[in-house]
Amino acid sequence: MIDLTYFKAQFETLQQDNPDGEIASIRKESFDVFNKTGLPTYKTEDWKYTSVSSLFELVYHQGKHTVGIADLEALRMPGHHKANELVFVNGRFDAALSNVLSPADEMTVLSLKDAINGTYSDLLRKHLNQSSTYIKDGVHALNGAFIDEGVFVHVHKGKIPQHPIYVYHIMDGRTQPILAQPRNLIYVDENSKLQLTETYATLGTSDSFCNEVLEMVVEQGAFVEYYKIQNDVAHANQVGTTHITQVGRSYVHTVTVTLGGGIVRNNLNLILDAEGDETHLYGLYLLKGKTHADNHTLIDNKQPNCFSNQLYKGISDDSSTGVFNGRIMVQPDAQKTNSFQSNKNILLSDNATINTKPQLEIFADDVKCSHGCTVGQLDEEALFYLRARGIPRDKAEVLLLQAYAADIIAQIKPMAIRAYVEKLIYDHLSIV
Template sequence: MSTETIDLKTRLVTDFYAREAVMNGEAQSEFHQTKRQALGIFEDRGFPTPRNEEWKYSNVRDLISHQYQFAGEHAVTEEVIDSLRIANLTGNILYIVNGRFEEKLSTIVSPADQLQIKPLHEAIKERPELVSTYFGQLAKSESDSFTALNTAFAHDGVFIHVPAGKVVDHPVIIRFISDARAENVGSNPRNLFIVEQNAQVKIAESYRTIGEERSFTNTVTEIFVAESANVEYYKVQNEAEKAYHVGTTHVRIVDNSHFYSATVSLNGGFIRNNLNIELDGQHCEAFMYGLYFPDGKQHVDNHTLADHRKPNSYSNELYKGVLRDRSTGVFNGKIFVRQDAQKTNAYQSCKNVVLSPDATMNTKPQLEIYADDVKCSHGTTTGQLDEEALFYMRSRGISKNEAMTLLMYAFCEDVVSQIKIDAIREHLEGVITEKLTKK
């Protein structure tokens, strides 16, 4: 039977067992048994459908109706990399191409005693006790089919360890590239970031596609932030029209730690971002910012969770979207305050501007509180540009298109200004302005 007649789920399961058959003794390792268990969950559940409440507004039927070459060869050279570089961006710049860590294309400038970076498969061999302590502790295969799929095929990706007390001077920039010039490509990158007590680091993930064929990226990132540590985490997507992206980030912060994130979705056919934060300590803080710009027939879905588990923690969330043409957006944000999480302060806001009668935004803010001494709020708004402001600007001689662009940029600035890596923020300002002026 040709691979074209086999559905994607069957193809993936078949590939797993084919690889397992040539692993010899490694197939008996604890890590592989974790992967095998995850495959069983994926095999049993398959891909989600809209009957699953968490996927009610995000149908993956088109995504799974195609075949992809996973961990395939690529032809990304230094010349290709040069064409994708961001002006003035310096630091530890890593490249993951078609799901594989490319050390020859990457540059690490921070000293090893300050920052340890390895491909995941090397970390599994060289630091097995550390990896096994954290791997899969937040990203549970039982919770989601895509997480189970990623765990089953977890091999490559980025392992980052920041030792206690270290302040990483240079940001870590992880650039995921799908080379879809020759064929449909798929990847399951798995990242594990461990930031020890009193350490500080800035990490940014970016996703790009080159080529006209389809790409499917299913990435899972686990981030552990120890006591009094500080992590800034940014995620920027600027993929192609035929790109399918499912990204899941799980974070745990504990006493006096600080986690700061911004997710910007600029382009892509189907995008699903899951950001789940466990506030598992006192006096810890989490900030979550998001911005998305679907147009054409693009679909962007943001699912967030702020899970307050201990007293005296704080979370603040602001997501904004600009939708046009026949695009669709989804925001499902949940604040969960457990019974022991007294003195919690948690705030959530989602605001959207819809520029076309054919665009659709689905929002579902959720607030579940099981403690009685808390301050929490959530809310969402979806509407059009402020006609009064537009009229005022036009009465001052500003053209309609220019006035609309200025108003939309001002709307987005609340999130863009939160990105604290200057070169990335400046690059985004240019890309966003270009996208907002697109007719």
């Protein structure tokens, strides 16, 4: 069962060390929500297919680590020598392992504490923790209660940085179970561009639990590409919230790829708060073993003439479980909205499970919206066609599954990252 005494002691220590300011106030408010709501259960509608209670049966640690440059080298993504690398170890930003290449007139990277106590005070007070207005469960609140050593990134007005951002989340589980709770805020200013890729890795054999919240604000004329790659070990668990608010007419493109982990829950919220906003959401979850991957998406159309397109595909094998819950909201003022959603799934095993729930909530009368879902198996005729040409069944299945995933992978625009993900998928499918 959850050890409230442990979390209370950790929270009080953190507040004593940092007693003043807006962040301490957010921590206090969040911890009160955590105490009041507790952990979500199967009776909680948004969590009816996913239980996280088992993640709180361990005694976690959040302290020192021994991660060095040699550990990072093994995890680096292609093109890293031309990227801004932000490294988080056990949920805390590690400046010594990180490397910011973009000049100061293009991009600013500060700790949340320095940002809220300096030039960006008003901006952070307005936008930090806005995700809590949409996500009110205890897991999200727990992250807010432990905001510490996160970063604020500002892509400056009119700038298109030559260097993308790579974010590495490393959990050092070589000596003890680890709880990591990174919290970051990104502000993409007017007429600027951001390309961001996040990846995750657990070192060692101890369990890890990464409870992440990333908040992003996108201004007028800005362009955002966001890629999330999850290929961690079976004893690594994640609950991640990515909350993106388009406050000006802008374009957002996201791709989430989930290949490995224990219990994985992704909350992706897009708030279209300016007329003419456009957003595209793509996802692929390719599951084996006992991996449980739950993708929850929300597109909240608040203003007129917005467009969104969403395509998620799943493949479940062995005893794995895939969950998709996509929710589209069209507010009364959001006339002329075009919003489309599709979820397609393949089951490869009698013991695998898929739960899919597309949702439309429309409060405007002049809109075009659609949703749909499918669950099926590999086409036996296609398999027969390949096998009749001398291709063994296992290799034929790999070819068909690669083709099935291809239209999602094609949405990864940086060629180096796309090739990297294609290799991960091939290796994953080829494991006997």
